[in-house]
Amino acid sequence: MPNRFLRPLLIVEFLLAVQVWLSLWSQVGGQYHLDLMFWPWKLGLTLLGATLICAITADLLGADGSLSRRGVAYIALLIVTLIVAGVVTYYYHVNEPTDDQQDDSQPAIAQLTRAIPWKTY
Numbered sequence: 343m344p345n346r347f348l349r350p351l352l353i354v355e356f357l358l359a360v361q362v363w364l365s366l367w368s369q370v371g372g373q374y375h376l377d378l379m380f381w382p383w384k385l386g387l388t389l390l391g392a393t394l395i396c397a398i399t400a401d402l403l404g405a406d407g408s409l410s411r412r413g414v415a416y417i418a419l420l421i422v423t424l425i426v427a428g429v430v431t432y433y434y435h436v437n438e439p440t441d442d443q444q445d446d447s448q449p450a451i452a453q454l455t456r457a458i459p460w461k462t463y
Contacts, residue, residue, distance in 0.1 A: 346405065352396050359392035378434045387427045394420040448449035 367388075368376050376384065394416050401413040 356396045363391045375434045390463040
């Protein structure tokens with residue numbers, strides 16, 4: 343493959359990897375926990391994961407399909423990134439806000455009186 347096509351294809355792969363990473367994270371970790379998460383965690387881990395996926399692809403293309411030491415290091419960093427994303431998601435799962443409906447207070451009872459407009463009480 344000529345080198346002039348490599349960079350645009352890696353850019354397309356990066357954009358696709360961002361979408362796949364976020365979709366996988368919301369399906370596995372839960373969209374509610376992802377919504378509670380502080381945005382730099384989501385941004386940083388998503389961009390890091392997508393960058394590592396593109397780096398693994400570029401290393402495989404540069405080494406003619408064989409896995410080099412650098413490729414193994416990229417794979418190890420990708421696994422560490424997945425673990426960190428799982429730990430952050432678990433943290434937000436454990437510390438999610440409680441529901442207001444679970445309190446032990448008695449419900450308010452309303453008394454209704456029949457109002458007849460022509461009759462005075």
